[in-house]
Amino acid sequence: MSAEHRAVLRRSLTLRWLRWWLVALLVAVGAYVLGQWQWGKYEDRAARADRVERHYEAAPVPVEQVLDDAPVSQDREWTRVEASGRYAGDDLVVRNRPRDGDYGYEVLSRLVLADGRSLVVDRGWIPFAEGGATVAPDIPPAPEGEVNVLGWVRLGEPSFERDMPPGQVASINLPEVSEAWDEPVLGGYIVRDTGAGVREGAGSPLALDRPSTGTGPHLAYAIQWWLVIPAGFAVVWFAARREEREARGEPRARPAKVRIWDEEDA
Incomplete structure (x- = not known):
């Protein structure tokens, strides 16, 4: 030094x-x-x-191999799955959801599997009605009869603890969705793969943004x-x-x- x-x-x-x-x-x-x-x-x-x-982009696996009644683990998120069942027809919408910079709704449908359990399916995005978010949207109906659904597993979202109008939820919080339907649901939901060759007809919900x-x-x-x-x-x-x-x-x-x-x- x-x-x-x-x-x-x-x-x-x-x-x-x-x-x-x-x-x-x-x-x-x-x-x-x-x-x-x-x-x-x-x-x-x-x-x-x-x-x-x-x-x-992985090959899909049966949804029963990934989801059960318990909350799905984070390492299984985005697993590509396939499920068969019938839509129950009691759709919900999730308010204020973005897509390509616009805000609208995401449509949640209840798919009843062969064993009677209910799976939450996010069928995609629809815009606000012409009157804005305060006007109930026209929800494209889910297909009738037996359907095969491909999609990706997602974890349930936190609750915003908001009082919502009938038929709406503030987030994809599975306990709140279960309460709205008065039916137990599996411990994760799936986002429908609209590019898998499954079409729901004209006016069906649009595909969600690809995850970043x-x-x-x-x-x-x-x-x-x-x-x-x-x-x-x-x-x-x-x-x-x-x-x-x-x-x-x-x-x-x-x-x-x-x-x-x-x-x-x-």
Whole structure:
């Protein structure tokens, strides 16, 4: 360690500079926590993207292999399944759902399986009625008779705890959907695959947006926050070194000014 470094170290350990080191330490702790928060969001996005990529185009499996009465586990989300049964005809709509930048409804239908259990099927999206969200929409009827449905497993959504008009729910919260139908439902719902060759006729609900597999800017944000940690300590160190040099009477180094005509004469 050079003599200058020892002098700067002694100065930085005085009471006044110890306070600045404490500030740098507090900034470092805050930056670490914020970086961890962004890293957690990145890991959640990355895990979701991995589930989509593994399951979305896979061959379908019978829905009974994935869903039962218990809530489905997150690692089974986006599993492609097939189900056979009859629609019960007591459709619900989920309000304020986006599609391609517009808002409307998603149509939930109850598919009664061969064993009598009820499966929630999101048949797709319909726009608001001409009178807006306060006017009940015309719901395209589900097909009659025995049907085969292909789709992707989704987890139930949190409750918004809102009182909704009859025939509507605020989110795809499975207990609330079960209460609206007065029927128990399986522990997950499926989004119908409208590209699987199954058509419901003119005016049927539109396909939902394909799930995004992007992870967003969270990884970059985490790295930026973590870079603040050494930067804060470096600022205190160089400030203490500058004060030490000024105390010894050393002039500040200033960049030499170059005149335009000096550059032209060179």
